[in-house]
Amino acid sequence: MNESRYTEMLDALLEKLPEKSATEERFRIPRPVLGYEGRRSIIVNFKEITKALRRDPKLMTTFLSKEVAAPGVYDEPRLIVQARLDMRTLQSVLEKFLRKYVICPACGGPDTQLTRVKRILTLKCDVCGTETSAEAM
Ligand SMILES: [Zn+2]
Secondary structure: OOHHHHHHHHHHHHHOOOHHHHHHHHOOOOOOOEEEEOOEEEEOOHHHHHHHHOOOHHHHHHHHHHHHOOOEEEEOOEEEEOOOOOHHHHHHHHHHHHHHHOOOOOOOOOOEEEEEEOOEEEEEEOOOOOEEEEOOO
């Protein structure tokens, strides 16, 4: 078998992979751009991240501040945190947010809406319609 034929077969195989991997691929969190000013950390592209997750920046600020145990201030488009965060911590906090407040627990899809009525947070999936209550912040 020559090489181009082999590549064609590989392409055909890849096309048949289930949709889910395409969804997950589409749903990468933008890589945070992290900078420092003295003892403060600045997430330069915070707005972009909240837009990709389709979540309220204020809500994400609340979550992040609590997770890292340091106050954060949203200064559009940046987030300023009163602590030194390393990239690994930041990414694990963002992934936790994604699992808790973005990904539908029923179908695993990212196309959801998060609504807040008083302190009650509800996650509703646009695709399968599942509604679940999310943990209060
Ligand atoms: Zn769903």
